[in-house]
Amino acid sequence: MLIRRELHRRGLRYRVNDRNLPGRPDIAFTSARVAVFIDGCFWHSCPDHGVLPRNNREWWRAKLTRNVARDREKDAELDTMGWVVVHVWEHEDPIRAVDVIEELWRSRRRSPARRAAMTPRPRVV
Numbered sequence: 001m002l003i004r005r006e007l008h009r010r011g012l013r014y015r016v017n018d019r020n021l022p023g024r025p026d027i028a029f030t031s032a033r034v035a036v037f038i039d040g041c042f043w044h045s046c047p048d049h050g051v052l053p054r055n056n057r058e059w060w061r062a063k064l065t066r067n068v069a070r071d072r073e074k075d076a077e078l079d080t081m082g083w084v085v086v087h088v089w090e091h092e093d094p095i096r097a098v099d100v101i102e103e104l105w106r107s108r109r110r111s112p113a114r115r116a117a118m119t120p121r122p123r124v125v
């Protein structure tokens with residue numbers, strides 16, 4: 001997967017399909033609590049490319065609607081756990097998606113520098 005490779009190239013480390021997380025995100029950054037789902041245009045009803053198959057239309061409509069509802073449920077569960085959720089459509093430019101993910105990761109991870117900045121300074125007497 002292009003997105004994973006690019007994230008890795010940029011030095012970001014992540015878990016893949018972590019079973020302990022709701023929805024088993026495609027990519028999860030544990031310390032930053034960023035969960036990424038790469039959504040297929042068909043299975044997740046992309047507004048641009050989501051189509052209903054000609055045969056068994058109603059069955060498909062119900063199934064695809066359930067998929068989307070489940071996505072939102074998992075998002076809500078992750079949100080409750082303090083995670084931020086990113087959904088990337090499979091049709092999206094992977095490099096742009098990685099830019100967004102990296103930005104989020106940077107803003108949310110607890111870097112040593114930030115931790116140091118948060119520790120109380122010695123008081124000047």
Ligand SMILES: [Zn+2]
Pocket residue numbers: 041046047048049050089090091
């Ligand atoms: Zn699409």
